[in-house]
Amino acid sequence: MRYQWNPWHGCKKCSPGCKNCYIYYLDKLRDKDASKITKSKTNFYMPLKKDRKGEYKIPSGIELATCFTSDFFLKEADEWREEAWKIIKERCDITFLIPTKRIERFEKCIPKDWKEGYENVIIALTCENQEKADERLPLFLNCKIKHRYIFASPLLENIDFSNYLKTGKIERISVGGESYENARLCDFAWVKNIKQTCDTYHVKFDFHQTGSNFKKDGKIYRIKHHKEYEQANKARIILENTIDKN
């Protein structure tokens, strides 16, 4: 089971990768407007909630997916973030995985006692194409962060991450295709290239979802959303067996 904490919800589109944002898609199904950014009334303090025995409901040692229905560094969330950082600091026994496309706002948004970064925070920079990777990664590498991941998702083209992985500052790349209707193509050949670059620089690699429109060996597959994770897992196993043996 993957735990998720969304202290606020909704986002503003800011990048080619946002075109078919899944939050917009899912909110529209519920007649909600994802461009309205709201602080969660029920879940803002979720990491601090305790059960009847006085123990935290979110157990120690887990990785908590944080702000997956918004962007943690969104300007519209400036007034809520300081309190969110206090919660993150208080739960130093769990790891907060925070994805963002807004790395240019990072320095303005960190708490006063951040220093070189909180040990229990992973920042995952999202890059969907080469242009955005080249724009965001130099900033990302200069930020004071203890743990850096890259989310190459939704992957829209082949991306060469060599220059960034060779710094030794990136711990993991997780790759994924785009989901739901109008999903743009994700080509397995691009995924394979990224895996090879990860192997060259000894960076952990993951292929978390194929996307709904997946090309492999010249053939295009339409994949139902609930099958994307399973199919990506199968493809990742193929990759590990083929690339590692070469």
Ligand code: SF4
């Ligand atoms: S930054 Fe992320 S959450 Fe925000 S609109 Fe873009 S894809 Fe959606």
